[in-house]
Amino acid sequence: MRNYISADLKRICRRIPRAIVLASVYVILILIVVLSAGQNTWNSVTFTLIVEQYIAALTVIFGIIELISVYSDDFKAKTMQVAIGTGLQRDRVVFSKYTELLVLTFADLVLFAAAALISAAVVKTGYSADQAMEISVLCFKVWLSIAGYSSLSMILIFFTQATGLATLLYLGLAAKIVSALLSLLTDLDAIQFLHLNRLLLSTMLDTFGSRLVLNNFNVPSFIGILVYIGIGYAATVFLFRKRELEF
Amino acid sequence: MGESVISLHGIQKSYGKHKVLRGVDLEIPKGDIFGLIGRNGAGKTTIFKTILGLSDYEEGSIDIAGFDKDPDKGRGRIGFFVGSDFFDYLSGRENLEYYRQLKGIKDRNEVSRVLKIVGLDTARGSFKNYSMGMKQRLGIANALMGSPEILILDEPTNGLDPQGIADMRHLFQDLKKQFGMTIIISSHILGELQNTADRFGIVNNGIIERVVTQEDLKKSDNCVRITVDDRERARKVLEEAGIKVLGEEQEARSLEDYYFNLLGGEQNA
Numbered sequence A: 001m002r003n004y005i006s007a008d009l010k011r012i013c014r015r016i017p018r019a020i021v022l023a024s025v026y027v028i029l030i031l032i033v034v035l036s037a038g039q040n041t042w043n044s045v046t047f048t049l050i051v052e053q054y055i056a057a058l059t060v061i062f063g064i065i066e067l068i069s070v071y072s073d074d075f076k077a078k079t080m081q082v083a084i085g086t087g088l089q090r091d092r093v094v095f096s097k098y099t100e101l102l103v104l105t106f107a108d109l110v111l112f113a114a115a116a117l118i119s120a121a122v123v124k125t126g127y128s129a130d131q132a133m134e135i136s137v138l139c140f141k142v143w144l145s146i147a148g149y150s151s152l153s154m155i156l157i158f159f160t161q162a163t164g165l166a167t168l169l170y171l172g173l174a175a176k177i178v179s180a181l182l183s184l185l186t187d188l189d190a191i192q193f194l195h196l197n198r199l200l201l202s203t204m205l206d207t208f209g210s211r212l213v214l215n216n217f218n219v220p221s222f223i224g225i226l227v228y229i230g231i232g233y234a235a236t237v238f239l240f241r242k243r244e245l246e247f
Numbered sequence B: 001m002g003e004s005v006i007s008l009h010g011i012q013k014s015y016g017k018h019k020v021l022r023g024v025d026l027e028i029p030k031g032d033i034f035g036l037i038g039r040n041g042a043g044k045t046t047i048f049k050t051i052l053g054l055s056d057y058e059e060g061s062i063d064i065a066g067f068d069k070d071p072d073k074g075r076g077r078i079g080f081f082v083g084s085d086f087f088d089y090l091s092g093r094e095n096l097e098y099y100r101q102l103k104g105i106k107d108r109n110e111v112s113r114v115l116k117i118v119g120l121d122t123a124r125g126s127f128k129n130y131s132m133g134m135k136q137r138l139g140i141a142n143a144l145m146g147s148p149e150i151l152i153l154d155e156p157t158n159g160l161d162p163q164g165i166a167d168m169r170h171l172f173q174d175l176k177k178q179f180g181m182t183i184i185i186s187s188h189i190l191g192e193l194q195n196t197a198d199r200f201g202i203v204n205n206g207i208i209e210r211v212v213t214q215e216d217l218k219k220s221d222n223c224v225r226i227t228v229d230d231r232e233r234a235r236k237v238l239e240e241a242g243i244k245v246l247g248e249e250q251e252a253r254s255l256e257d258y259y260f261n262l263l264g265g266e267q268n269a
């Protein structure tokens, strides 16, 4: 299992198209910071606002890049079949792949936060420790969101043995299209009093993130997020157990 | 028959309503080259997939290398080739380097070793530019990595040219001799394994119809084929010696025989 993860991570990090996309994310960020620094409205507040706006897009960007990096080539080369055929248990395959996704997106986000803070320091934006903390906290929230949405998408990935449909689902979740549709339902007069909205993954992520920025670790929403991750993960393992793998 | 390294008992499997394996019983003796032969669609690949844990089955049991309770452990002893899919943006060597890490093989020379065995040690360029035969051989190299005790090869000679097929046969014999590997090879071409395998399982319609050995094939001892240069004289000599010629037919040369005679190169191992 550790061998599978480390072999994959090495391979993925050498993938040139992925490196190009990631590099452009960082380059654009640095350009925005450096170029905005010349404007007279620029200060630590505008810096934080701009970066936060950028961070909001990362759930989709990093999530989809890494989802494709982790799974798409694997399916084409039928690596899972080799791993299972030479004795790796299926549950461990699921675990390995999910871990890879978490490790990669974590690294992407750490790099992002570092790039933002370092480039701002270089152009002498005097941000405070609180502002730096806020940016880091929001990156952490993005990571949790990726963990949650991808664990749900993983059900489709392993079941269809392809990334197409699952990427669509991920996009629907991460771009909050799914939650927008669901809240139409939960806001229906007949059930509105139940406040089911609170139970949506996106609501819990927002609650958790906005509280954490205020230095308040909201336990119920954190547990809710973990429950969603657990459900996605368990359903994947269950459905994958007997899944026919093709050659 | 010595001890079995793989035993299948009463394996039944369906795809929806279509019953594909209807009670497969199979014993693979240690150190043998076992040919699994049968027409397309007979169930050969499905048998391999159940052994490898890639396909679930409804009934029966599988014992790999004595690990009947924990087939995943047994699978650790298997190297297999079922298709030659690889990362097409990596070279052959890089692909194998990846699988070396995945399989947890410590020896860094392993990739060079197996590439040499299949004759790809000097191949250049990325996998996507490989010829069919090179892809096939890379797949077999991957199966050989880590010197598994058991080798499963699903139609390994598909898409190879005659020289490639002959080379492959040599390779199987060498692996058996040098490493004592147990090798299971499937083929839908009957002649292909004739001189390579020790034992044949004939798959038909989802069951093993019969298992025959080389000895069984040789046992039909009144029927021999003698190739002579002078047919008339040979018949006379036999009659003078009091041997009745019961039948005689003009034998067409096998195309393969003809091909190798014409172009040189090696035929059977």
Ligand SMILES: Nc1ncnc2c1ncn2[C@@H]1O[C@H](COP(=O)(O)OP(=O)(O)O)[C@@H](O)[C@H]1O
Residues within 6 Å of the ligand: A244, A246, B015, B018, B020, B038, B039, B040, B041, B042, B043, B044, B045, B046, B047
């Ligand atoms: N994934 C699948 N879904 C449905 N039917 C399948 C599948 N794989 C194989 N089959 C059917 O199972 C039978 C046996 O196939 P297979 O084991 O591939 O035969 P062989 O390898 O001997 O050519 C065939 O009739 C084939 O159509």
Ligand SMILES: [Mg+2]
Residues within 6 Å of the ligand: B041, B044, B045, B046, B154, B155
């Ligand atoms: Mg087949």
